[in-house]
Amino acid sequence: MKTNLNILVTNDDGFQSKGIDVLIRVMRQFGSVTAIAPKFPQSGMSMAVSLGGKPVAVETLPSEETVYYASLDGTPASCVKFAIDEVCQSKPDVVVSGINHGYNVASAANYSGTLGAAEEAALNDVPGIGVSLGDMDPDADFSAVEKFFPDIFIKLLERWPKRKGVYYNVNFPNLKAEAIKGIRVGHQGMGHWEGQFEPWTGDDLHPKGGECIYVIKGHFVDDTPAEDDFADHHIIRDGYISITAHNVNNTDFEEIKRIGCLNADFLPS
Amino acid sequence: MKTNLNILVTNDDGFQSKGIDVLIRVMRQFGSVTAIAPKFPQSGMSMAVSLGGKPVAVETLPSEETVYYASLDGTPASCVKFAIDEVCQSKPDVVVSGINHGYNVASAANYSGTLGAAEEAALNDVPGIGVSLGDMDPDADFSAVEKFFPDIFIKLLERWPKRKGVYYNVNFPNLKAEAIKGIRVGHQGMGHWEGQFEPWTGDDLHPKGGECIYVIKGHFVDDTPAEDDFADHHIIRDGYISITAHNVNNTDFEEIKRIGCLNADFLPS
Numbered sequence: 392m393k394t395n396l397n398i399l400v401t402n403d404d405g406f407q408s409k410g411i412d413v414l415i416r417v418m419r420q421f422g423s424v425t426a427i428a429p430k431f432p433q434s435g436m437s438m439a440v441s442l443g444g445k446p447v448a449v450e451t452l453p454s455e456e457t458v459y460y461a462s463l464d465g466t467p468a469s470c471v472k473f474a475i476d477e478v479c480q481s482k483p484d485v486v487v488s489g490i491n492h493g494y495n496v497a498s499a500a501n502y503s504g505t506l507g508a509a510e511e512a513a514l515n516d517v518p519g520i521g522v523s524l525g526d527m528d529p530d531a532d533f534s535a536v537e538k539f540f541p542d543i544f545i546k547l548l549e550r551w552p553k554r555k556g557v558y559y560n561v562n563f564p565n566l567k568a569e570a571i572k573g574i575r576v577g578h579q580g581m582g583h584w585e586g587q588f589e590p591w592t593g594d595d596l597h598p599k600g601g602e603c604i605y606v607i608k609g610h611f612v613d614d615t616p617a618e619d620d621f622a623d624h625h626i627i628r629d630g631y632i633s634i635t636a637h638n639v640n641n642t643d644f645e646e647i648k649r650i651g652c653l654n655a656d657f658l659p660s
Numbered sequence: 661m662k663t664n665l666n667i668l669v670t671n672d673d674g675f676q677s678k679g680i681d682v683l684i685r686v687m688r689q690f691g692s693v694t695a696i697a698p699k700f701p702q703s704g705m706s707m708a709v710s711l712g713g714k715p716v717a718v719e720t721l722p723s724e725e726t727v728y729y730a731s732l733d734g735t736p737a738s739c740v741k742f743a744i745d746e747v748c749q750s751k752p753d754v755v756v757s758g759i760n761h762g763y764n765v766a767s768a769a770n771y772s773g774t775l776g777a778a779e780e781a782a783l784n785d786v787p788g789i790g791v792s793l794g795d796m797d798p799d800a801d802f803s804a805v806e807k808f809f810p811d812i813f814i815k816l817l818e819r820w821p822k823r824k825g826v827y828y829n830v831n832f833p834n835l836k837a838e839a840i841k842g843i844r845v846g847h848q849g850m851g852h853w854e855g856q857f858e859p860w861t862g863d864d865l866h867p868k869g870g871e872c873i874y875v876i877k878g879h880f881v882d883d884t885p886a887e888d889d890f891a892d893h894h895i896i897r898d899g900y901i902s903i904t905a906h907n908v909n910n911t912d913f914e915e916i917k918r919i920g921c922l923n924a925d926f927l928p929s
Binding site: 555585641 | 701704705706708715718719735741742745746767770771776783784785808811812819823824825826838840841842843845846847848850855857860862865868870871872873878901904907910913914918919920923924925926927928929
C-alpha cells in the first residue's frame with residue numbers, strides 16, 4: 392500500500408463541520424491531503440452542479456493539515472470538479488467524501504451530496520469513496536470511524552476494480568467501536584418519504600398573495616423486506632458497517648433488453 | 661390505452677419555459693394534467709431536494725390547460741414530492757418531465773434535474789419519464805416531439821415493467837420530424853467535462869480578500885468508443901430518437917459480488 396497518495400477530501404456538510412476535520416486527520420497517514428469543501432451545508436444536493444452562469448466563489452483557507460484547503464460556494468460535485476480542473480497538478484489518486492453527519496443508506500443515497508462527490512470522482516475515472524456515520528450531532532463521536540475506516544480504505548483501494556464508473560458508499564452504525572459487529576458488503580436498500588411538507592411557522596417570511604411556504608421533513612417508509620439483511624440500511628440496523636458499490640452508469644440493462652422491441656429504423660412520415 | 665390518466669408534468673427549466681407548455685398540451689390528450697414546476701431554472705440539479713430547513717414557497721398559477729398548476733421555489737424532485745404528498749388525491753398514474761431545452765444524454769443524465777424528477781417518481785413507485793430535445797433555444801421547435809412522443813409514451817406505459825425503480829429517458833435529436841431516422845433503445849453513454857472553471861468577468865460581484873470567482877462551463881470529452889452505436893449520445897449523433905432506462909437502485913451488483921471477500925463477522929477489538 393502506497394502511503395504517498397494524493398488524496399482529495401470533500402464533504403456535503405461544509406468546511407466548518409467536525410466530520411471533515413476528522414477525515415482529513417485520518418487520511419493524512421496515507422499521503423498528502425487537498426481539501427475543497429462547500430462553504431455552506433449541501434446535504435440533499437445529490438450530484439447537482441452549479442450551472443446556469445451562477446457565479447461560484449472559491450476562498451483559500453488557512454490549514455496546517457493539508458497542502459491546500461479552500462471553501463467553494465457550491466455543491467460537493469462542483470468541489471470535486473474544481474479540485475481536478477484547477478487545483479491538483481494531476482488527478483488525485485482518490486477522492487474521499489465525508490465523514491457525513493448522518494446515514495447515506497437506502498434511498499437517501501440518491502439524494503446524498505456526500506455520494507454526489509464520490510460519483511463525480513468516478514465520472515473522472517478517479518476512485519471515489521463516501522463515508523458516513525449515523526449521528527447528525529455537530530459534535531458526533533467519530534472514534535469508531537477513526538478506528539476502522541483506515542483498514543477499509545486500504546482494502547478498497549488495493550482491490551479497486553479496473554471496470555469504470557464504480558464508487559463506494561461506507562456507512563458506520565451509530566455505535567461505540569466495541570459494539571460494532573463486523574462488516575457487511577451489501578446493496579442499496581429502497582424506501583421513500585411521506586408527509587414531507589410542513590407549513591413554515593417562522594415569522595421572518597411573508598408569503599405573497601397565492602403563496603404557501605413549507606419546510607421539507609417527513610418520515611422514511613421502508614420498502615425493503617425486513618428479512619433482507621444485506622440491504623445497506625438493514626446492515627446498519629443489525630450493527631454492522633455497511634459497504635455498498637454504486638456505478639456512474641445507472642442504465643437498467645435488464646430493462647433496455649426487455650424494451651428492445653421499440654427499436655425502429657423508420658418513423659411514420 | 662386509458663385516456664383518463666392522472667398525469668403530473670414537471671421540468672427543470674422552470675414554469676416559464678416553452679418546453680413545459682408544449683408538454684402539457686401533448687399530455688392533455690391522455691387525461692388530466694397537474695403541473696408543478698420550479699419557479700426558477702434548475703438545470704444541473706440532479707435529484708437534489710430542498711432540505712436543511714430551507715423554506716419552500718409554492719404559488720398557484722392561473723391555467724386553463726391543467727387541473728392545477730403551481731410553481732415551487734425548489735428543485736424538480738421537490739416538485740414531484742409536493743405533488744404526490746400535497747396535491748394529487750392519489751398518486752399520479754405517470755410523471756412526465758420536460759420537454760427539456762437541451763440533451764440529457766451520456767453523463768449529463770447524472771446531473772439532470774429533468775431526470776431527477778423522473779427518478780423521484782420511480783422512488784415513489786410511479787412511472788417516470790424524462791423527455792428532452794437537443795435545442796437549448798428558449799423558442800426551440802418542439803414539433804418533432806409533438807409528433808412522435810405520444811406514440812412512444814403509449815408504448816412505454818403499456819409495457820411498463822412490474823420490476824420496481826425503473827424510469828425512462830427519451831431524447832430527441834435536434835432535427836425536423838422528417839429527418840429523424842427512427843428509434844433506438846440504448847444505454848447511457850459515458851463522458852466527462854474539462855476546462856470548466858472560467859473566471860467571472862462581470863463587474864457586479866466584488867471578491868473579498870482571498871476569494872476568486874468563476875462560472876462553470878467546460879467542454880464534454882466523450883469516453884465512449886465511437887463505434888458504440890447504442891450509447892444514448894451516439895444514438896442522437898446518428899439521427900435517431902434515444903430511449904434509455906435507468907433505475908433508482910444503482911447498486912453495482914457485479915462489483916459487490918466481487919468485493920464480497922470483505923465481509924467480516926468481527927472487527928479487531
